[in-house]
Amino acid sequence: MTRKLISSGSPFEAQIGYSRAVVQDGWVFVSGTTGYDYQTMTLPSEVADQCRNALTTIQGALEQAGATMENVTRVRYILPDAQDFEKCWPVLQGFFGEVRPAATMISCPLMEPEMKIEIEVTAKQG
Numbered sequence: 001m002t003r004k005l006i007s008s009g010s011p012f013e014a015q016i017g018y019s020r021a022v023v024q025d026g027w028v029f030v031s032g033t034t035g036y037d038y039q040t041m042t043l044p045s046e047v048a049d050q051c052r053n054a055l056t057t058i059q060g061a062l063e064q065a066g067a068t069m070e071n072v073t074r075v076r077y078i079l080p081d082a083q084d085f086e087k088c089w090p091v092l093q094g095f096f097g098e099v100r101p102a103a104t105m106i107s108c109p110l111m112e113p114e115m116k117i118e119i120e121v122t123a124k125q126g
Contacts, residue, residue, distance in 0.1 A: 036053060
């Protein structure tokens, strides 16, 4: 049984005590990822832009884990405002249109009020 921890470079990972992703037994578990651009530590104001940033960060973590977006089997979308979800659909279609993983959308508060979406995925290494 091997276990690999993956970091996105986010300062939150060390501060809170988690990994962006954990690879174990051929599975990749990607932590809930918000819409920050971790290179600049900025958070766009629009939910679709936050969604795109989150999925780009997730894509990078999957690549480090030896997987791709095509290997995603499960995705969870968490939004404080359920009405914002539809604004993300074109972005989601671009990343998951052909993959069509099992999915759930949950509406609940996030850690900071300016965060509009958090996304978590599970994938099987390719």
